[in-house]
Amino acid sequence: MSLLPLGEKVRMRGISYPMAIDKQLDSLELMINVGPQHPATHGVFRMVVWIDGERIVDVEPHIGYLHRGTEKLCEGEQYSQIITLFDRLDYVANFNNELVVCMAAEKLMGTEVPERAQYIRTILCELNRIASHMLFYGTFALDAGAMTPVMYAFRERERIQSLFEATSGARLMHNYFRIGGVRQDAPDDFAQRITTLLEPVKETIAEADRLITFNEAFLARTRDVGTIDGNTAVALGLTGPSLRASGVEYDVRRTEPYLLYDRLDFIVPTGDRGDCWDRFWVRIREMEESVRMVEQCLQQMQSGPIMAPTRRIARPPKGEVYAHAENPRGDLGVYLVSSGADRPYRLKVRPPSFCNLMSMKHMMRNAYMADAIMILGSLDIVLGEVDR
Amino acid sequence: MLASLKGLWVTLTNTFKKPVTAQYPKQHLPVARRYMGFPVLMWDEGVGEPYCTGCMVCIRNCPTLCMSAQMMDNPLFKEGKSKRRKIVESFEINFGRCILCNICVEVCNFDAIEMSHQHELSVVVRNGNRATLPRLLEMGKEFQKEVGWKPKGAEEGAKEEATP
Numbered sequence: 081m082s083l084l085p086l087g088e089k090v091r092m093r094g095i096s097y098p099m100a101i102d103k104q105l106d107s108l109e110l111m112i113n114v115g116p117q118h119p120a121t122h123g124v125f126r127m128v129v130w131i132d133g134e135r136i137v138d139v140e141p142h143i144g145y146l147h148r149g150t151e152k153l154c155e156g157e158q159y160s161q162i163i164t165l166f167d168r169l170d171y172v173a174n175f176n177n178e179l180v181v182c183m184a185a186e187k188l189m190g191t192e193v194p195e196r197a198q199y200i201r202t203i204l205c206e207l208n209r210i211a212s213h214m215l216f217y218g219t220f221a222l223d224a225g226a227m228t229p230v231m232y233a234f235r236e237r238e239r240i241q242s243l244f245e246a247t248s249g250a251r252l253m254h255n256y257f258r259i260g261g262v263r264q265d266a267p268d269d270f271a272q273r274i275t276t277l278l279e280p281v282k283e284t285i286a287e288a289d290r291l292i293t294f295n296e297a298f299l300a301r302t303r304d305v306g307t308i309d310g311n312t313a314v315a316l317g318l319t320g321p322s323l324r325a326s327g328v329e330y331d332v333r334r335t336e337p338y339l340l341y342d343r344l345d346f347i348v349p350t351g352d353r354g355d356c357w358d359r360f361w362v363r364i365r366e367m368e369e370s371v372r373m374v375e376q377c378l379q380q381m382q383s384g385p386i387m388a389p390t391r392r393i394a395r396p397p398k399g400e401v402y403a404h405a406e407n408p409r410g411d412l413g414v415y416l417v418s419s420g421a422d423r424p425y426r427l428k429v430r431p432p433s434f435c436n437l438m439s440m441k442h443m444m445r446n447a448y449m450a451d452a453i454m455i456l457g458s459l460d461i462v463l464g465e466v467d468r
Numbered sequence: 469m470l471a472s473l474k475g476l477w478v479t480l481t482n483t484f485k486k487p488v489t490a491q492y493p494k495q496h497l498p499v500a501r502r503y504m505g506f507p508v509l510m511w512d513e514g515v516g517e518p519y520c521t522g523c524m525v526c527i528r529n530c531p532t533l534c535m536s537a538q539m540m541d542n543p544l545f546k547e548g549k550s551k552r553r554k555i556v557e558s559f560e561i562n563f564g565r566c567i568l569c570n571i572c573v574e575v576c577n578f579d580a581i582e583m584s585h586q587h588e589l590s591v592v593v594r595n596g597n598r599a600t601l602p603r604l605l606e607m608g609k610e611f612q613k614e615v616g617w618k619p620k621g622a623e624e625g626a627k628e629e630a631t632p
Binding site for chain 2: 157158160163164165228233238242247249255263264287290294297392431
């Protein structure tokens with residue numbers, strides 16, 4: 081059965097199409113599957129989009145393709161082993177994930193982390209934020225159709241990752257933070273290496289502005305696309321740069337300083353319109369702030385112990401605790417219930433990507449189909465964290 | 469239009485920079501000293517036996533259960549050549565399961581297991597990633613030679629040299 085009444089045919093590009101006789105035909109609502117194997121969904125994410133012409137009527141995210149049952153697995157693993165599982169949640173910002181689970185256990189045990197370990201943690205987390213936002217910068221430009229920035233972004237990401245390799249022994253799955261400190265002291269040339277690597281990183285961030293941020297084509301693709309206002313964003317549970325793009329100045333590093341963020345001087349960049357461009361811009365500015373924070377940490381850092389005196393097998397006392405931290409993607413929280421054993425009784429993760437994804441429906445409604453990719457890209461989701 | 473030209477200028481300036489890409493199979497970038505490759509077993513040159521006693525502590529702590537081991541009485545101990553009462557009889561690591569997390573190295577009481585710099589996983593046989601004791605010790609000897617490995621207990625305050 082043909083959807084359109086067959087009448088005379090028109091020839092376009094060598095193919096003949098049936099032409100609609102009745103010009104007042106109602107357009108049909110069309111259901112389109114985007115993903116799970118779609119390069120623009122940044123992982124195994126499937127969304128079902130209902131479109132009316134070019135406009136999106138409704139969108140439904142389908143998740144779970146990368147579900148590994150991390151929360152359940154945590155109940156059967158020792159605390160030292162859980163850190164390896166947390167590496168694999170948000171696999172773009174591994175240090176930030178490790179930090180949160182360590183923070184939760186430390187909070188419950190009342191462990192004081194030595195200062196040097198705190199500095200090493202802060203530096204690595206901020207560098208990881210830069211690396212993560214670099215990936216966003218590259219892939220978001222790629223979503224918009226610009227092929228070059230991803231090369232420059234990965235160049236800088238590679239520099240940061242080789243520093244991680246020299247520090248923790250791995251480029252991605254570090255397993256470096258411990259409950260009570262870090263595994264090994266930073267290498268001798270740590271500070272010097274970071275200073276040398278930050279120079280090209282700063283250059284690339286400035287280059288990003290020249291290359292793409294104020295580019296007309298990019299502005300046309302992103303300005304006033306996927307707008308969300310501050311109140312709605314808060315109501316939908318949006319956190320991180322995506323929330324700050326809507327003008328809400330909520331940053332866990334500022335509101336509830338953990339690590340050493342109360343000693344550092346930094347601004348929390350916010351946008352005003354809450355569109356895709358603002359979300360991009362906030363992340364670029366955040367990279368600059370992270371560079372500044374790392375430089376301040378390097379100046380303040382002193383030698384000292386890197387591990388608090390803890391028992392080999394961590395056994396937090398009976399109780400519950402919630403710890404959260406500002407990840408590159410938002411507010412990652414861990415709710416830990418301990419029965420006093422060497423493994424948690426229950427561990428609940430509040431993944432920022434998952435919660436941010438819920439605002440996608442709001443942003444995409446009435447947007448163009450072509451902008452759906454931009455909106456999804458601007459949320460910067462990582463499927464390891466969405467599906468857990 | 470002007471912005472596009474500006475962007476093109478950025479691209480052009482980058483065109484004449486030295487490429488940073490390494491052509492992998494032809495060119496291997498050096499790994500850091502701390503690099504965590506596959507875990508291997510260390511060989512005690514002085515006695516001529518592995519450091520490993522097969523105490524199973526790494527096996528119990530492995531998050532992916534990728535290892536297995538068996539312990540036996542050390543024949544060299546009876547002869548009075550070794551201080552180790554027990555020695556490893558067999559050891560197997562499935563590199564396909566290993567997540568390179570360094571936990572086994574941390575829990576080991578005898579400096580017997582170390583993360584080597586081996587990281588290339590591809591093999592031509594189906595079971596090629598299951599390394600048994602001889603292969604692990606061979607890889608370990610290679611690693612010991614490569615980095616000039618010393619047991620941590622023997623040399624106090626042995627500092628790692630600066631990474632490449």
